[in-house]
Amino acid sequence: MPLSKIYEPIQQDLAKVEDMMKSVSQADLSWLPKQLAHDLRDSGKLAELLTYSLKGGGKRIRPALTLLSGKSYNYNLDCLLPMATAVEIMHTATLVHDDAIDNSSVRRGRPTINKVWDDDKAILLGDYLFAKAGELVSTTQNLQVIKLLSQTLMTITSGELAQSFDAFNLEQTRQHYLHRIISKTASLFSLATESGAILSQAPGKLVKALKEYGYNLGIAFQLVDDIMDFIGTEEKIGKPIGSDLAQGTLTLPAMLLLERYPENNPVKELFQNRDRQKNIKLAIELVRSSSIIQECYQFASDYCAKACRNLNLLPDNASRQSLINLADYVIERKR
Secondary structure, three states: OOOOOOHHHHHHHHHHHHHOOOOHHHOOOOOOOEEEEEHHHHOHHHHHHHHHOOOOOOHHHHHHHHHHHHHOOOOHHHHHHHHHHHHHHHHHHHHHHHHHHHHOOOEOOOOOHHOOOOOHHHHHHHHHHHHHHHHHHHHHHHHHHHHHHHHHHHHHHHHHHHHHHOOOOOOOHHHHHHHHHHHHHHHHHHHHHHHHHHOOOOOHOOOOOHHHHHHHHHHHHHHEEEEEHOEEEEEHHHOOOHHHHHHHOHHHHHHHHHHEEOOOOOOOOHHHHOHHHHHHHHHHHHHHOOHHHHHHHHHHHHHHHHHOHHHOOOOOOOHHHHHHHHHHHHHHHOO
């Protein structure tokens, strides 16, 4: 099922998220002294960076999750709209920082911020976007979601630090991998769904069900992304295949490959700094020609099933069905 169909219950409000992101691109600095705000706006550089980063495309799954979760009880768009926008801006900020850290040159089929402007501009832009996300969430005047946003940012950063420290480290377990993707990806999905439920004033059992939905859906989403790093194409995934291996990031397909071929393994050779391009290519070929991909998809499917197991607690409406359909989409989106 296409996303346009899944998003039908919130399509008009998702368009309002896009409008709010466009307004963020205009770099409102009205709280600054008048002359300073004028000078910064007049340079046009900040607005240029914001426009480029926020118009980078994407499926808008995270703001959609916030709005769909908000349909679980009392749908309050005055609060949900800035929250949904903040979640997407926060996601964009993590991508901008990731690209600078990894020295990536392509994201979603376009040159990255760090490639076009350089690393220091990318890092500072990411900082600005994180701050803007916080400002937007503060307008909800809900201390619970304001705190949740800050905690999620700390969780994501912790995951990034763990990944950085473990780069090219073969002594990692599946548990290490799971903790990393929970921190980096599932935490933001969970923020989207939990905040949507909280801002709709849903009872505790619904908030818990939607938090668990986002958590497990985020794990499945990252599992599929990691699969696509082996079986996708640069045109489809918007970056070169094998990027994780090139950065020394051990994902589930690579772990399974190491388990299956403990001797003369291209991942092991690569991580020991031998014949980089040759071993990346060989690892991709071995994964594609084995049953590893099917095994990884089964893991992702299991997490999608976990995501949906308590959705029966939600009102039986189009939004609940969209959440179920979105779990199916996560598995099928790039196969």
